[in-house]
Amino acid sequence: MIIATFNINGIKARVNALTDWLKERQPDVALLQEIKSVDEAFPREIFEDLGYQVETHGQKSFNGVAILSKLPLEDVTRGLPGDDSDEQARWIEATVVGRQAIRLCGLYLPNGNPAPGPKYDYKLAWMERLRRRAEALLAEEMPALMAGDYNIIPQPEDAKRPEAWEDDALFRPESRAAYRRILNLGFTEAFRARVQGPDHYSFWDYQAGAWNRNDGIRIDHFLLTPQCADLLQDCRIDSEIRGREKPSDHVPVWIDLAA
């Protein structure tokens, strides 16, 4: 089963790029972030015609997550638990039923810049809520994953120029510690379980020719529970997508599970 995560940076602007990639990669599931659309305006028919069930959790102009699946989805829930006053659409869950059931959590973690400040406080508070949800997920002892745009550069090797990110909310020590705290509960980060070394990125800024200089960062991640990690066969980044017409600033990352 191929499961992908892709921050598409606006569904309206990305319909062609996204459908082209879906037809090529043929993922069973695509977790999408930054749809930047309300649910009613999401062009669901285009993806239903490609054979996907469409579940969205959108908001006007900003954020928004979605799940596309060729396999049946069950028990869809929207919103990260822990703060009923949080109106930002950054979390969606569903169970995909293949040969075995996998619990999927699609997330768009807050950027947090500028740091320090209220946006950074929101990021760290959101990560603490994520940690609590992660603990509950592990306690279920079933194959489950949390994937999406984490807005976290885990290690210096995950940036072409780590020194440029020293004071950034994506790389500050508190951000990386909060991410590590979740990982160390017992998750496997799929990409680093399969691939070592530098120069593997999932995001290149639109500005200053970042793509042409390969000035990227790796911020889109798959965290797998032990039961899910046992099924991991592959993890790859479709970086070539970034060089196409009208690309997102992120590219898809996908895993292949024996499920």
Added chain:
DNA sequence: ATGGTCGCGTAGCGA
């Protein structure tokens, strides 16, 4: 130090 580029929505914010 500044500005560099996109998307949304049609000004200015978020990234």
